[in-house]
Amino acid sequence: xxxxxxxxxxxxxxxxxxxxxxxxxxxxxxxxxxxxxxxxxxxxxxxxxxxxxxxxxxxxxxxxxxxxxxxxxxxxxxxxxxxxxxxxxxxxxxxxxxxxxxxxxxxxxxxxxxxxxxxxxxxxxxxxxxxxxxxxxxxxxxxxxxxxxxxxxxxxxxxxxxxxxxxxxxxxxxxxxxxxxxxxxxxxxxxxxxxxxxxxxxxxxxxxxxxxxxxxxxxxxxxxxxxxxxxxxxxxxxxxxxxxxxxxxxxxxxxxxxxxxxxxxxxxxxxxxxxxxxxxxxxxxxxxxxxxxxxxxxxxxxxxxxxxxxxxxxxxxxxxxxxxxxxxxxxxxxxxxxxxxxxxxxxxxxxxxxxxxxxxxxxxxxxxxxxxxxxxxxxxxxxxxxxxxxxxxxxxxxxxxxxxxxxxxxxxxxx
Amino acid sequence: xxxxxxxxxxxxxxxxxxxxxxxxxxxxxxxxxxxxxxxxxxxxxxxxxxxxxxxxxxxxxxxxxxxxxxxxxxxxxxxxxxxxxxxxxxxxxxxxxxxxxxxxxxxxxxxxxxxxxxxxxxxxxxxxxxxxxxxxxxxxxxxxxxxxxxxxxxxxxxxxxxxxxxxxxxxxxxxxxxxxxxxxxxxxxxxxxxxxxxxxxxxxxxxxxxxxxxxxxxxxxxxxxxxxxxxxxxxxxxxxxxxxxxxxxxxxxxxxxxxxxxxxxxxxxxxxxxxxxxxxxxxxxxxxxxxxxxxxxxxxxxxxxxxxxxxxxxxxxxxxxxxxxxxxxxxxxxxxxxxxxxxxxxxxxxxxxxxxxxxxxxxxxxxxxxxxxxxxxxxxxxxxxxxxxxxxxxxxxxxxxxxxxxxxxxxxxxxxxxxxxxxxxxxxxxxxxxxxxxxxxxxxxxxxxxxxxxxxxxxxxxxxx
Numbered sequence: 094x095x096x097x098x099x100x101x102x103x104x105x106x107x108x109x110x111x112x113x114x115x116x117x118x119x120x121x122x123x124x125x126x127x128x129x130x131x132x133x134x135x136x137x138x139x140x141x142x143x144x145x146x147x148x149x150x151x152x153x154x155x156x157x158x159x160x161x162x163x164x165x166x167x168x169x170x171x172x173x174x175x176x177x178x179x180x181x182x183x184x185x186x187x188x189x190x191x192x193x194x195x196x197x198x199x200x201x202x203x204x205x206x207x208x209x210x211x212x213x214x215x216x217x218x219x220x221x222x223x224x225x226x227x228x229x230x231x232x233x234x235x236x237x238x239x240x241x242x243x244x245x246x247x248x249x250x251x252x253x254x255x256x257x258x259x260x261x262x263x264x265x266x267x268x269x270x271x272x273x274x275x276x277x278x279x280x281x282x283x284x285x286x287x288x289x290x291x292x293x294x295x296x297x298x299x300x301x302x303x304x305x306x307x308x309x310x311x312x313x314x315x316x317x318x319x320x321x322x323x324x325x326x327x328x329x330x331x332x333x334x335x336x337x338x339x340x341x342x343x344x345x346x347x348x349x350x351x352x353x354x355x356x357x358x359x360x361x362x363x364x365x366x367x368x369x370x371x372x373x374x375x376x377x378x379x380x381x382x383x384x385x386x387x388x389x390x391x392x393x394x395x396x397x398x399x400x401x402x403x404x405x406x407x408x409x410x411x412x413x414x415x416x417x418x419x420x421x422x423x424x425x426x427x428x429x430x431x432x433x434x435x436x437x438x439x440x441x442x443x444x445x446x447x448x449x450x451x452x453x454x455x456x457x458x459x460x461x462x463x464x465x466x467x468x469x470x471x472x473x474x475x476x477x478x479x480x481x482x483x484x485x486x487x488x489x490x491x492x493x494x495x496x497x498x499x500x501x502x503x504x505x506x507x508x
Numbered sequence: 509x510x511x512x513x514x515x516x517x518x519x520x521x522x523x524x525x526x527x528x529x530x531x532x533x534x535x536x537x538x539x540x541x542x543x544x545x546x547x548x549x550x551x552x553x554x555x556x557x558x559x560x561x562x563x564x565x566x567x568x569x570x571x572x573x574x575x576x577x578x579x580x581x582x583x584x585x586x587x588x589x590x591x592x593x594x595x596x597x598x599x600x601x602x603x604x605x606x607x608x609x610x611x612x613x614x615x616x617x618x619x620x621x622x623x624x625x626x627x628x629x630x631x632x633x634x635x636x637x638x639x640x641x642x643x644x645x646x647x648x649x650x651x652x653x654x655x656x657x658x659x660x661x662x663x664x665x666x667x668x669x670x671x672x673x674x675x676x677x678x679x680x681x682x683x684x685x686x687x688x689x690x691x692x693x694x695x696x697x698x699x700x701x702x703x704x705x706x707x708x709x710x711x712x713x714x715x716x717x718x719x720x721x722x723x724x725x726x727x728x729x730x731x732x733x734x735x736x737x738x739x740x741x742x743x744x745x746x747x748x749x750x751x752x753x754x755x756x757x758x759x760x761x762x763x764x765x766x767x768x769x770x771x772x773x774x775x776x777x778x779x780x781x782x783x784x785x786x787x788x789x790x791x792x793x794x795x796x797x798x799x800x801x802x803x804x805x806x807x808x809x810x811x812x813x814x815x816x817x818x819x820x821x822x823x824x825x826x827x828x829x830x831x832x833x834x835x836x837x838x839x840x841x842x843x844x845x846x847x848x849x850x851x852x853x854x855x856x857x858x859x860x861x862x863x864x865x866x867x868x869x870x871x872x873x874x875x876x877x878x879x880x881x882x883x884x885x886x887x888x889x890x891x892x893x894x895x896x897x898x899x900x901x902x903x904x905x906x907x908x909x910x911x912x913x914x915x916x917x918x919x920x921x922x923x924x925x926x927x928x929x930x931x932x933x934x935x936x937x938x939x940x941x942x943x944x945x946x947x948x949x950x951x952x953x954x955x956x957x958x959x960x961x962x963x964x965x966x967x968x969x970x971x972x973x
Contacts, residue, residue, distance in 0.1 A: 225913065225943035244939045251941040252912035 095168035096145050100160050103134055103416050108162050110134050112154045117143075119152045123169060130166065131412065137383070137419055138412040147171040157283065159239045225251035233258060234283065298443045303479040306438040307487050311495045313454050313469040316340050319501055331396035337451075338374065339398040341426055343504050344497035345449055346370050346391045349424060352490040354482045355447035356423045364481060373422035373442060374402050377431060378409035384442065385414055386422040426451065436472045446481045449494065450474035510617075512538040514842070515631045515644035517623035517787065520548020521828040522819030523650035524607050526835025531614035533843040538642060539616055540623035540633050545604035546611065549652055550828040553672045556603050558695055560596040561675065562859050565702040568592075577898060587703060589680060596675070623651075625792035629814055632788075646814055646842055649794070649802060650835065651787060653780040653820035658687065660747030660762070667759050667773050668748055671696060674775045680704045685761050685771035687745050689716035691858040693777035694732065698860050701737050708769060710743040710761065712778075717858065721870035721919040724905065728864055728921055731901055735861070740766070748774055782821045797823065806848070808838045830854045855933050857926035862888075862902045865929035868917035868936055871907060880910035884942060884966030886958050888922040890973055893953040899923035904962040906932075906942055913941035913966070924955055931959055942966035 100110055113131030117123050128140035129149060143149075150170040154160050220242040222230065226249045230237055233254075240257040242249040284292070298304070320335050327335040349356040349370060357366045370391045373384040385405040387398065408414050427439045430453040439450040450473065457470045475491040482490075497503045514530050516523045519541035530537040545552050571585045611618055619642070621635030631642045655670035657663050663670060674684075674696045680703045686693040689711035701707040709716070716732075716739065717725040733739060744764040752758050761769045782801050789796065795803045795811040802817040804810055810817050816838055819831025830849070837847035858864040874881050887903040888894040902922025908915050918932035935945050945963035950956050964970045 223938070223940060223944045224947035225941045228943070228947065245937065248938060250912075250914070250939050251943060252909075252914055255912060 095150050095170050096147070097165040098129060098141065098143065098167040098169055100132060100162050100164050100166055101141060102162055103132070103137075103139060107134050107416060109159055110162065112156050112158045112160060112166065113138055114156055115152060116140070117149045119149055121149050123147065123149055129169075132160070134416050137414045137416050139415065140413070141166075143169055145169055145171040158236055220247050220249045222249045223251060226254045229254040229258075234281065294443065295440055298440050301443060302441055302446075304441055304476055305479045305484070305487070306474050306476040307484070307491055308436070308475075309473045309488075309491045309495050311471050311473055311498045312459065313337075313471055313498070315499055315501060317469060327396070331400070333396055333399045333403060335395065336399055336402070338402050338426070338428075339395040340498055340501060340504075341449070341451060341494070342372055342374070342387065342390055342398050342402075343395070344494045345372065345424065345426060347497055347504055347507065348490045348493040350391075351493060352482075352486050354486060355477060355490055357446055357481060358423075358444040359446070359478070359481055360444070367423050369423065371421055371423045373425035373445075374405065375425065375427040376402070376406045376409045378414070379412060382427070383409050383414060383419060384422065384425055384427075385409065385418045386420070388421075425449070428452075430454065430471065436474065438474055439476050441476055441478055446478040447487075447490075448476050449491075450476070509641050509643050510538070511643040512536045512617065513644070514538070514646045514648060514839075515540065515623075515642050516648040516650055517625075517631065518548060518650035518652055519543075519546040519607065519618075520650060520652045520819065520831065521550050522652065522831030522835045523548065523648070524611070525832040526648055526650060526818065526839050527616045528610055528614050529836045529839040530842070531616050533839055535839070535842070537614075537616045538619060538644075539611070540619045540621060540631060540642070542620070542622045544620065545600075546607040546618070547600075547604045549654075551603045551607065552600060553675060555828055557596050557600050557675045558671070558692075558699070559859060560599040561592065561699045562695060562861075564592045564595065565699045566861055569702045574898065587680070589678065589703070593676065593678070622786060624786060625649075625788035625794070625812075625815065627788075627792045627812075644814075646816065647792075648808075648835075648838065649787065649810070649815065649817040649821055650819055650831070651783045651821060652831070653826055654783045655776065656779050656781045657776050658745055658778055661687070661745065661774075661776055662748070663776060664750070667750060667757070668776065669773070670776055674700070674773075677773065681772035682706060683708070683771045684773050684775060685710060685759070685769055686775045686777060687748075687761070688776065688778040689713075689718075689739065689741075690777055690779070691717065691856075691864075693775065694728075694737075695859050696775055696777070697737055698732070698735070701735060705772075706738075707736070708738045708740060708771070710740045710745055710763060710769070712742070712744055714742045716741070717864070719870075720856070720858075720864070720866055721905070721917065722872055724864060724866065724870075724919040724921050727902065728858070728860065731862065731921070732860060740769075780820065780826055784821065799823070807841055808834060824851050825854050825856065827854060827856065850937070853933055853936055855929045857929065859926065862899065862922045863920075863925035865920045865925035866918070867929055867933050868915070869907065870917060870919070874907060874916060879916065881907045881916060882910050882913075882942075882966050883907055884962045884964065884970070886961035886965050886970055886973065888955070888958055890961070891953070891955060891958045893955050893957070894923060896953070897923060897955075904928070904958045906945070906959075906962045906966055908942035908966045913943055915940055915942055915945065915963075918959075918962075920959075922955070922958065928956055928959055931956060 103110060110132040113133045115130050117129045123129055123143040125146045126142045129143050130141050131138050132141055147169045149167060151168040154166040160166050220237060222237050229251060237249055240249060240253050243253050244250040324335055353366050356370060357364050369389055372387045372390040374387055375382050375384050387401050422445060424445055425442050425448040427448055428451040429437045430451050433453050435453055437450055439448045441448050452472045454469045454471045456467050458465050459468045473491055475487055477487045513535040514537045516527050516539045519539050523539055524546055527537045527539045568587055571582050575582055619633045621633040624632045626632050629644050631644060631647060633640045633642060671692050683706040684700050686697040686707060686709045689709050693709060697707045697709055715725055716729050745761060746764050747762040748759050751760055759771050759774045761771060761774060763769060792815055793812040794815055797803050801823050802810055802821045804817050804822050808816040808818055818834035818838055820826040824830060833849045837849050840847040853867060855865060855867040884906040885903055889900040894900045905919045906915060907917040915936050920928050942963045946960060950960040961970045961972060
């Protein structure tokens with residue numbers, strides 16, 4: 094009896110995932126607990142392990158397909174051993190996202206993808222698709238399972254696809270637009286769920302809030318000196334490097350305590366202040382910047398902060414952050430500096446009301462006590478929701494962070 | 509006292525189909541019917557005999573004229589009305605016997621007599637051998653409807669009659685006045701016009717086939733006029749009187765503001781009303797609405813507990829197939845199911861030549877409701893099969909929502925329209941778009957291709973136009 098591989102529960106409120114890539118191919122052996130497939134949600138990508146050892150006997154969902162939580166996406170024949178010399182090519186050929194118009198070479202692949210889609214349309218896993226809906230799905234390279242079906246017996250109607258396209262902001266018939274001029278090519282690639290989610294949230298933030306950015310700059314000499322002095326001792330004691338992030342998190346929490354509006358959110362007609370500090374820290378992953386949240390950051394030491402953030406960074410690169418870790422947050426620290434940005438205006442992550450932007454450290458001449466000195470300088474940006482935060486508060490908040498980073502003793506003494 | 513799970517009063521299409529379905533579901537079912545023959549109005553004096561006469565009269569007309577067009581020359585074609593009527597009776601008998609056979613097969617108990625509710629789950633049957641009382645868990649009223657007349661027009665059961673008489677004339681009347689241009693009047697008017705009667709249709713409204721899509725009704729009017737039927741629209745009939753003696757005895761129909769119309773016979777076809785008399789509804793506590801129809805809820809339950817009503821007795825289209833669906837849904841619900849009848853998708857067919865068939869909403873209804881729609885029309889004259897048949901009159905019209913393309917109404921006038929409409933009903937039941945219909949493969953050459961072409965025409969891309 095084959096064992097079903099189902100989409101695991103990936104967090105509350107998430108009912109649907111998209112199949113990322115199959116790490117094992119049909120016919121390949123898998124070990125118990127070995128990752129078989131990556132699934133994507135709008136928050137994160139995670140791996141689904143095999144529950145038994147055996148052979149991946151059947152792959153039911155192709156890359157890019159939607160699947161419900163609990164849905165069977167593959168079957169594993171327990172105890173079986175992979176037949177020698179058989180394996181890969183089937184899954185590879187079935188990818189529906191093959192670039193269009195690759196000339197003769199691409200044609201057989203496209204045809205194979207079409208047969209796959211047809212099999213699905215005719216009542217495999219997805220809904221029963223009415224003929225006109227089927228045409229429209231193909232025209233827009235959509236998966237039937239992705240579109241909510243309203244017809245009798247769960248049939249997918251033409252109007253369902255139209256509604257879906259309208260909601261996606263894509264007018265029906267858009268795909269029939271004139272092809273690009275000869276010799277030039279456009280590639281139409283579906284947005285990944287992560288990209289779509291990011292896009293939605295950013296637009297939402299811009300539309301719903303009154304965003305304003307204030308700037309300042311910070312002299313990093315003191316922090317750098319402190320790091321230099323204690324680096325080895327810190328590292329040998331905590332097995333973690335003393336970085337800049339922990340200073341900024343500490344400084345931000347200190348400032349947030351003074352200006353609770355920046356740790357608050359607007360809910361309907363009320364303002365909700367929070368006595369906890371869940372700080373989102375932007376880290377880079379393969380799929381762009383993600384913002385895992387350090388919970389109760391005010392209770393963590395420098396070493397604990399460094400360790401948590403370091404772990405986030407590693408797991409982000411491996412696509413192993415869980416959706417829960419990316420949810421919530423009361424304030425965010427973004428670091429455009431890792432890519433070399435000197436100055437930027439970060440966007441608030443709703444419903445938060447502030448985001449601190451860190452940037453590249455650059456040696457610049459500055460006037461210190463009437464003398465021109467070369468100092469390691471960093472520009473700071475604070476984007477805030479003006480509905481909740483007044484300009485004076487925002488400016489003072491950012492100035493407080495500057496002061497705390499420039500004289501870290503202030504963090505200790507809370508002055 | 510005999511006891512049954514279900515006692516159904518009336519063995520028309522609603523009652524007899526309900527009885528068979530109920531028996532299939534394991535109920536002990538009995539049917540009370542006053543007539544000796546089962547099948548009700550439809551089978552005995554309605555749909556079935558009229559279709560028999562329509563077919564016969566059409567063949568007569570064909571043999572007298574159209575056959576030569578095919579190169580078939582028939583000499584001395586004559587009408588034997590007695591034989592035609594005898595055939596009609598045989599067709600009816602085959603059907604009524606068929607119902608009796610189905611009752612036996614399904615062990616449905618049959619009581620002959622007039623059924624009357626006595627309250628508390630009791631039905632009295634007034635039969636030939638005196639009354640008998642039945643005890644039932646559920647009682648289903650399915651007594652159907654009967655023709656109505658107009659003030660001043662007294663039915664005499666002979667020269668001034670209803671469809672029942674018009675189905676059984678033993679001679680072709682020289683002239684026939686049909687009061688009412690609904691489907692019954694037009695069908696029977698067609699029969700007698702084909703057989704040689706001078707037919708005049710008087711209609712109170714300024715259109716024929718009230719309720720039907722107006723464009724389709726107007727097309728029908730043109731075609732029927734071409735066949736020799738005369739129409740007097742906007743005519744208010746105020747009375748009909750018998751005059752003359754012996755062979756010259758005839759009827760004079762009075763029309764307000766116009767000359768009286770003399771006729772050898774008059775067919776009153778102005779509508780039907782629920783047959784509720786003598787049913788004991790008051791005793792049982794079954795309420796009626798202001799139109800004299802039995803009030804029922806969505807589950808066919810009347811105001812009296814354990815008493816249900818289906819078909820023509822209740823509000824909704826007075827059509828046999830609708831009553832049948834009511835009966836099936838009721839039985840399935842009594843057995844614990846959840847069936848329902850979508851009254852928006854009850855097709856209607858008029859068996860004139862060409863036939864007219866319609867389902868869903870008319871252009872007027874859509875306009876009134878402010879629903880934006882697109883229209884696809886395709887004529888039978890551009891269809892190969894229709895040309896081969898020599899039946900190129902008419903067209904298919906499909907109305908689809910302007911934005912969603914969902915099919916909202918299909919109106920067919922043309923050969924075998926009654927059969928062609930089935931596809932449209934199925935499609936609409938599945939919420940199909942016009943494009944769905946257009947993408948459905950239709951065999952070639954068939955009349956059904958006209959449906960496909962009309963669906964294509966909704967999007968302005970019919971092939972054969």
